[in-house]
Amino acid sequence: MHYITDFASGFMNLFQTGAKTFIGWMSSIVPVVLLLLVLMNTIIAFLGEERMEKIAKASSRNVLTRYMLLPFLAAFMLGNPMSFTLGRFMPEFYKPSYYAAMAQFNHTSNGVFPHINPGELFIWMGIAQGVQKLGLNTMDLAMRYLLVGLVMNFIGGWVTDLTTAFVCKSSGVTLSKKVALSSKSAETEQA
Amino acid sequence: MSWHSIRIVKGSGGYGGPLTITPTEQKHKFIYVTGGERPSIVDKIERLTGMKAVDGFKTAIPDEETALAIIDCGGTLRCGIYPKKGILTVNVLPTGKSGPLQQFIHPEIYVSAVGDKQITLTDETAAEPIAEEVTAEKPKYETGKSITTQTQHKSIIAKIGVGAGKVVATFNQAAKDSVQTVINTIIPFMAFVALLIGIIQGSGIGNIFAKLMSPLAGNVIGLCVIGFVCSLPFLSPLLGPGAVIGQVVGTLIGVEIGKGNIPPQYALPALFAINTQNGCDFIPVGLGLEEADAKTVEVGVPSVLYSRFINGVPRVIVAWLASFGLYAK
Numbered sequence: 179m180h181y182i183t184d185f186a187s188g189f190m191n192l193f194q195t196g197a198k199t200f201i202g203w204m205s206s207i208v209p210v211v212l213l214l215l216v217l218m219n220t221i222i223a224f225l226g227e228e229r230m231e232k233i234a235k236a237s238s239r240n241v242l243t244r245y246m247l248l249p250f251l252a253a254f255m256l257g258n259p260m261s262f263t264l265g266r267f268m269p270e271f272y273k274p275s276y277y278a279a280m281a282q283f284n285h286t287s288n289g290v291f292p293h294i295n296p297g298e299l300f301i302w303m304g305i306a307q308g309v310q311k312l313g314l315n316t317m318d319l320a321m322r323y324l325l326v327g328l329v330m331n332f333i334g335g336w337v338t339d340l341t342t343a344f345v346c347k348s349s350g351v352t353l354s355k356k357v358a359l360s361s362k363s364a365e366t367e368q369a
Numbered sequence: 370m371s372w373h374s375i376r377i378v379k380g381s382g383g384y385g386g387p388l389t390i391t392p393t394e395q396k397h398k399f400i401y402v403t404g405g406e407r408p409s410i411v412d413k414i415e416r417l418t419g420m421k422a423v424d425g426f427k428t429a430i431p432d433e434e435t436a437l438a439i440i441d442c443g444g445t446l447r448c449g450i451y452p453k454k455g456i457l458t459v460n461v462l463p464t465g466k467s468g469p470l471q472q473f474i475h476p477e478i479y480v481s482a483v484g485d486k487q488i489t490l491t492d493e494t495a496a497e498p499i500a501e502e503v504t505a506e507k508p509k510y511e512t513g514k515s516i517t518t519q520t521q522h523k524s525i526i527a528k529i530g531v532g533a534g535k536v537v538a539t540f541n542q543a544a545k546d547s548v549q550t551v552i553n554t555i556i557p558f559m560a561f562v563a564l565l566i567g568i569i570q571g572s573g574i575g576n577i578f579a580k581l582m583s584p585l586a587g588n589v590i591g592l593c594v595i596g597f598v599c600s601l602p603f604l605s606p607l608l609g610p611g612a613v614i615g616q617v618v619g620t621l622i623g624v625e626i627g628k629g630n631i632p633p634q635y636a637l638p639a640l641f642a643i644n645t646q647n648g649c650d651f652i653p654v655g656l657g658l659e660e661a662d663a664k665t666v667e668v669g670v671p672s673v674l675y676s677r678f679i680n681g682v683p684r685v686i687v688a689w690l691a692s693f694g695l696y697a698k
Contacts, residue, residue, distance in 0.1 A: 196566055208559075219546050259450065259655070262655045277659060296469075298615075300562055300620060304616055304622070305623045307620070308623030308636065309633050312629070322691055326688050330641075334676060344672075349667070351667065353662075
């Protein structure tokens with residue numbers, strides 16, 4: 179009998195420990211993220227997507243703006259997954275590289291700005307909650323996450339230019355490096 | 370070439386449907402975007418309907434030629450993207466309305482938890498979606514708007530009123546969207562992770578795991594190993610879906626940091642190590658959002674996988690260097 183009760187209370191303990199963690203998050207993380215989401219969604223609604231598209235067109239020419247400035251802004255303004263749509267202003271050759279940089283910006287900025295990728299928040303939050311438990315300020319970690327991301331995601335985009343060139347060469351495909359100024363329909367006709 | 374209609378119902382625990390798929394002269398191809406292998410339902414649909422299957426990881430087809438999209442999404446992005454484009458979507462996993470694009474997921478366009486048994490031949494043909502033409506009858510006042518937003522000559526007071534109303538309405542809509550996001554994506558994942566933490570800490574597994582994880586996540590070489598494994602080009606698309614694996618491993622490392630088994634400055638390189646596979650499952654869909662050509666998708670998938678592999682370990686090392694002085698006493 180003794181063993182059975184021990185087992186039962188041990189079993190329930192799993193859920194009580196989990197529940198304590200859960201309600202801790204509900205009262206700390208959820209309200210902050212929610213209010214931040216409200217403000218960010220409002221700002222984005224006021225600024226509008228058209229302005230972002232103008233920036234995107236201007237950014238596609240230069241390697242620094244293409245893989246650093248634009249993906250950073252796109253993540254902030256449009257979040258995951260809509261930020262990828264700005265890649266349509268890139269020449270075909272650079273689209274994979276923009277994708278590579280963009281996907282990472284949707285994570286590395288997520289510590290400071292959780293509205294970017296709330297669906298995958300726990301990549302950041304899973305680790306940050308441990309730091310929080312020690313009573314340390316997670317913003318220190320979030321800032322460094324963002325800054326290291328800024329540099330390394332840019333390099334990631336750049337390296338993808340090289341791997342794209344390599345894959346093109348080995349498979350005998352050529353992709354245009356020029357901005358297609360024509361509309362979408364013209365592009366699909368070419369394909 | 371003769372085509373046949375099929376009927377797809379939801380499997381156990383699934384959502385949506387039933388869908389009737391009728392191949393036509395224009396739409397006689399379907400795409401499958403699944404991390405790794407080809408699901409058996411792809412073969413079955415090919416056999417029954419006579420349509421051609423296209424691997425979304427290898428090549429792309431224009432949306433207007435796509436009769437059907439088959440995905441294996443755990444509820445983050447893909448499950449909403451094809452419904453958003455108006456493409457009938459079949460999910461192999463039992464995912465319901467979820468993710469940031471969940472407002473586009475409806476039973477008329479989406480069905481989940483589909484296996485071979487859920488697909489049958491049918492005689493009925495799918496009704497062509499009729500575009501609803503709104504006849505342009507213009508009444509003096511539109512019913513959808515209040516009178517103040519419609520009068521031509523606005524007084525200053527009305528302008529201020531309308532302006533303030535717009536600001537309030539924008540905030541209010543933003544709040545509604547945000548609450549939906551929190552309820553539909555953040556809280557469910559929190560519940561899952563909290564249960565996981567409960568099981569890890571409440572049972573003995575935590576101690577075993579600590580012995581296993583601390584030497585790996587508690588030093589730069591171990592973290593490089595994690596990053597290296599996650600970025601292997603044949604493994605990374607499998608680790609990607611929903612970022613679930615990264616999020617779980619992250620939580621496990623977080624628990625160990627919280628217990629003091631791993632020093633907190635390793636949090637920074639760990640963030641990079643657990644996510645070297647970032648987006649590898651999503652490449653064809655992401656390139657689709659960028660409106661890339663089929664050729665670009667063919668080149669882009671291996672290209673991004675290679676670049677992730679080349680970058681993975683250096684990212685961890687740079688993050689480790691940048692972690693010096695973080696949380697130093």
